[in-house]
Amino acid sequence: MGRIPYWNIQCGIIIDILAIPVFCLLSYGFYRYWMKIRVGKDRIPLGLRSAAMKIGPLYIRSFFTRGILGARIYDQLFTGITHGCLFWGMGLLFIGTILVILNIVFGLPIFEGRFNKWFMSFTLDTAGLMALIGVLGLLINRLSPSKRLSAIKLRKGFIPMEITIIGILVSGFFLEGLRIASTVYEPGAWIGNMAAVLVSAIPNGLVWHQVFWWAHGLAALAFVTWIPFSPLSHLFLAPLNTGLSVPISGPKMGVLDFSAFENDDATEEPRLGVSKLSDFSRKRLLDASACLWCGRCHEVCPAAQTNKALSPKAVMITMSEYLNQEKYEDTSLIDDISKDAIFNCTTCSACMEVCPVSINQPKAIMRLRQHLVMEQSDMPDIMSQALKSLEARQHPFFGAASGKKDWRKDIDVPIFEKGKTEHLLWIGCAAIYEERAQKIARAMVNILQKAGVSFGILEDARCTGDPAKQMGNEFLFQEIAKQNIGDFMALGVKKIITLCPHCFNSFTRHYAPLGGFYTVISHAVMIDSLIQSGKIQIRSQLQHQAKSIAYHDPCYLGRRNSTFDEPRHALSSVGNLVEMNRSRNLSFCCGAGGGNYWSEEEGERINQIRAKEALDTNAEQIATSCPFCLLMLTDGVKKFTEEQKVFDIAEIVNAAID
């Protein structure tokens, strides 16, 4: 005989009918989120909408892998296992509940034969146990929270929800045991059968069954109603936020549209950056709503880990508290987040990389920075001097001893010729004006000449404007970028080799919206392809005396532009590659990004932490592929050794070629 729905229960249909108001309350709860989020600006221009349609499959993949399946949760073992057990357990139980409703309404034969034994009994019993193990693990995690969970603030509200889930699951097993004890042994229901043995001695089992049936059903309904008003709202907000996040690494900053300043008929006063919640895009407000306060971002943020004012978790908490209190127009947001915090961000995007719900913390921080810089001219003095230098002299290295052409005074470097030269070798400001970094440019010129690559430099070298963008001055960035685009157009530049990942990122991501479309190759990738194609030969005796080399992934080349393997291939051709503890997409910033090369760093220094990690590998050389990383690590290493240990990939390969 199959199971009978509502066995031993009169008017059990009431529970099903109550599901209707519960669904309405659930929907109302999420509607309240929408009412808050819609205060933000719908900033997606039409052009980007069509671009978004083109990368639709990527969105769908990230929605399923990160949003629905929570792929990033599993990066941390304990949390991954507990979340996985709870998610998959509850998911199966939910499917079971739907099947029971279909059985009641349409008579779907689910309580018969092998399906009843293997799914409705065995699988759902196992799912209940998995969910119980998962929720107990999460409760333990909450009761003795790790550093990352308690950093800044511990989110309240999880514990009552977890206790309720435990109550619902345990009462479910109890109910099943009471039912089986009063009927017959149920094949497949391995936990229910064991529970039946335990409860068989309880007097008035049928009455207790009725009491627990109603308590279990009503608790489950109350729990569902509670979801949008509790931290469990992330069940819906996390997949939604992930599904709407741009599925590329790093904060896609776009370019600000200044046309409204020239439009006399504009009804709304144009704003530069963000000073209050209502200035943010709706997506940023959804980010703040979806934040779990899990602290994974805090744990990897170079600023937070060196006790600076910034914690990306704190930024999201402040935004979500403002949102909850409906302080949409309150400009004290910046003071509450703190100006120091806003300028501490190195834009390394480590926070984005680990966030389980795909929040874009650096973009929110950069919008606030843009407001301070462009609307209030309020920024740290050194950054301000760098920007002034960039404006007046086309490079941010104020006080630099080198002139524009000093880096090439002893070597012969071809100038780019229209129609003749294939690649523009873009040197970038660091390798032009910083003496140590000039060696990268000279090494790269030698490598390209030896490989017979058609290349040339600009006679009048300058900056891409990237430091201006990272420091929040979009006006200046666009001015410089447009001038470069105009010059490139006049010269017919189509292919660019960059020495600096910041230049690479700027050309690939920020020049295109301004009309500059180029094939951009980072020098690390170029060097690797020249080695692989045999255009440059590594001296054979090096194989016998190869040095060990630890490679530091620059944030803007690795995490932000997914270039991990090529520099490793190239270095493996000349030495024995050693990996640092934090590498590839989880690499730790050198501290220079976001314009922080031009900042007075207080307290513990980010570059020294990273230099120590590199030295801890005991590698003979430390390699990188960014002039800013080179400068920062060279400085950081000085705290521990006098030896010159840090080199750019171009220097290392150049020293090894015939």
Ligand code: SF4
């Ligand atoms: S922003 Fe992401 S990583 Fe940071 S606390 Fe919120 S959910 Fe966690």
Ligand code: SF4
């Ligand atoms: S981008 Fe880097 S520095 Fe900025 S908040 Fe994220 S982890 Fe911290």
